[in-house]
Amino acid sequence: MNEKMQLSLNKIKDFWGNRSTAQKGMLIGSVILFFILIFAVVTMSSKVNFVPLYSNLSPRETGEIKAQLDGRGIQSQISDNGSTILVPEEVVNTLKVELAAEGYPNSGSIDYSFFSQNAGFGMTDNEFNVLKLEAMQTELSNLMKGIEGVQDAKVMINLPQESVWLTDDIQAASASIVLNTQAGYRFEPEQVQALYNLVSKSVPNLPTDNIVIMNQFFEYFDLKNENNAKHNDPTTAFQTQHQIKQEVERDIQRQVQQMLGMMMGQDKVVVSVTADIDFTQENREENLVLPVDPENMEGIAVSVERITETFTGNGAAAGGIEGTGETDIVNYATGAEGGNGDYERIEERINNDVNRIRKEIVESPYKVRDIGIQVMVEPPTADDPASLPPQAIDEIEQILSTIIRTSIAKEAGQPQLTDEEIATKVAVSVQPFNGKVDFAAPTQAMIPLWAYIAGGALVIIILLLVFLLFRKKKKEEEEAEAEAMLKESMAAAISVQDINDEREQESDIIRQQLEKLAKDKPGDFAKLLRSWIAEE
Numbered sequence: 107m108n109e110k111m112q113l114s115l116n117k118i119k120d121f122w123g124n125r126s127t128a129q130k131g132m133l134i135g136s137v138i139l140f141f142i143l144i145f146a147v148v149t150m151s152s153k154v155n156f157v158p159l160y161s162n163l164s165p166r167e168t169g170e171i172k173a174q175l176d177g178r179g180i181q182s183q184i185s186d187n188g189s190t191i192l193v194p195e196e197v198v199n200t201l202k203v204e205l206a207a208e209g210y211p212n213s214g215s216i217d218y219s220f221f222s223q224n225a226g227f228g229m230t231d232n233e234f235n236v237l238k239l240e241a242m243q244t245e246l247s248n249l250m251k252g253i254e255g256v257q258d259a260k261v262m263i264n265l266p267q268e269s270v271w272l273t274d275d276i277q278a279a280s281a282s283i284v285l286n287t288q289a290g291y292r293f294e295p296e297q298v299q300a301l302y303n304l305v306s307k308s309v310p311n312l313p314t315d316n317i318v319i320m321n322q323f324f325e326y327f328d329l330k331n332e333n334n335a336k337h338n339d340p341t342t343a344f345q346t347q348h349q350i351k352q353e354v355e356r357d358i359q360r361q362v363q364q365m366l367g368m369m370m371g372q373d374k375v376v377v378s379v380t381a382d383i384d385f386t387q388e389n390r391e392e393n394l395v396l397p398v399d400p401e402n403m404e405g406i407a408v409s410v411e412r413i414t415e416t417f418t419g420n421g422a423a424a425g426g427i428e429g430t431g432e433t434d435i436v437n438y439a440t441g442a443e444g445g446n447g448d449y450e451r452i453e454e455r456i457n458n459d460v461n462r463i464r465k466e467i468v469e470s471p472y473k474v475r476d477i478g479i480q481v482m483v484e485p486p487t488a489d490d491p492a493s494l495p496p497q498a499i500d501e502i503e504q505i506l507s508t509i510i511r512t513s514i515a516k517e518a519g520q521p522q523l524t525d526e527e528i529a530t531k532v533a534v535s536v537q538p539f540n541g542k543v544d545f546a547a548p549t550q551a552m553i554p555l556w557a558y559i560a561g562g563a564l565v566i567i568i569l570l571l572v573f574l575l576f577r578k579k580k581k582e583e584e585e586a587e588a589e590a591m592l593k594e595s596m597a598a599a600i601s602v603q604d605i606n607d608e609r610e611q612e613s614d615i616i617r618q619q620l621e622k623l624a625k626d627k628p629g630d631f632a633k634l635l636r637s638w639i640a641e642e
Contacts, residue, residue, distance in 0.1 A: 161190045411454070
């Protein structure tokens with residue numbers, strides 16, 4: 107056994123001694139790179155991916171959950187100034203279920219379950235009222251947390267003391283609420299109305315006028331309804347009108363920016379819109395009487411009565427009543443008897459009706475009275491304004507003129523705006539943008555450099571091992587072949603020698619063969635000697 111180990115060590119020494127300095131450096135570097143690669147793979151595979159278990163925790167809750175995790179032997183990290191606790195990704199779901207079963211996270215607040223768990227006969231009325239108020243605030247806070255856009259809620263309720271006298275008026279309660287809202291979330295008026303109703307219906311005798319709701323940014327959520335005294339507040343009216351003006355300008359600006367951006371490029375166009383909004387609101391009633399036929403100014407005939415009387419006779423006295431002529435004397439008969447006469451009477455009565463129109467008109471609360479659009483365009487070649495053809499500028503002005511013509515409110519009976527008037531409301535400027543911010547191009551996901559290095563080192567090591575394996579195999583074959591040739595030559599030399607000088611010739615031939623082998627192939631000669639020594 108020792109001889110075999112010694113033989114293996116000698117082979118290794120011979121192999122190492124026959125290598126050049128470059129080959130030795132390559133072998134050592136390959137071994138070092140191999141171990142570095144193994145270390146990197148083990149490190150990456152053993153790296154733990156931490157994900158949030160709970161967020162928005164108080165320091166007390168974070169400490170309690172951290173103690174529970176340490177007791178279970180689970181790694182954890184704390185971030186976001188102690189409000190978030192991180193655990194390994196593979197155990198996050200299991201921990202949520204197990205900790206929830208144990209009552210974590212426990213906020214320390216009192217809800218209605220407290221009474222079923224801690225009710226006792228030793229509790230006084232004052233203690234009960236305090237716990238009841240705290241439970242009411244907690245439950246109301248939990249209700250508001252379930253609303254979209256609300257992350258947390260702090261509720262403070264002030265309940266009046268109950269009077270022992272029935273004749274006293276019942277005092278109203280009040281509530282103050284601070285919401286922790288999501289960044290950028292905008293509450294619609296319907297949602298604000300729902301918040302006020304939720305609080306008002308959850309607390310006895312709490313009108314909406316006694317509720318104050320604000321967020322962490324000191325923004326108040328005012329309830330705008332018919333009973334709100336702030337509805338006619340000039341400040342509120344100004345804010346509403348300013349918001350409407352901004353929305354109108356923003357909508358037109360977004361429309362123009364999108365359209366011109368598709369034509370010129372989004373970073374080649376800057377749009378500014380100014381609008382003049384008329385917030386006059388008018389309620390009027392009109393009672394109109396119009397003819398049915400406006401051309402002839404005639405109405406429609408409702409009833410028609412026509413009377414025609416005619417008489418022709420000889421010797422008849424003149425008709426009429428005595429003394430009714432313009433120059434006659436009253437009650438004096440002026441007609442002569444025995445004369446001839448004709449009599450004709452035509453009477454027509456027509457009752458016409460007209461159109462009676464009653465209108466109750468409510469003018470819109472606002473209308474666009476005037477608009478101005480300013481557009482700055484950067485030419486395709488920033489330093490050459492002439493690179494933008496005049497035809498493109500004319501097309502932009504035509505587009506803006508159409509938008510202005512269709513956006514401005516049309517007054518009844520007023521002439522439409524002329525092209526010259528609209529041209530004064532449009533301004534197009536062509537110049538390079540010197541204040542444009544250059545954003546860094548997003549970096550694409552690429553394979554890290556260490557992966558290429560590790561892969562290259564692994565390929566080099568594999569190729570080197572394959573090369574050494576083939577080389578060793580080839581040397582073994584050469585040694586076996588040399589040993590076989592030596593044995594054959596020795597056997598042939600011994601067989602042809604004379605019997606008398608057999609011993610002398612045999613030793614000479616062996617010596618000559620060994621000298622030749624040692625001179626031509628010293629490595630094979632050394633291996634042959636070692637094999638003889640091992641056999642003995």
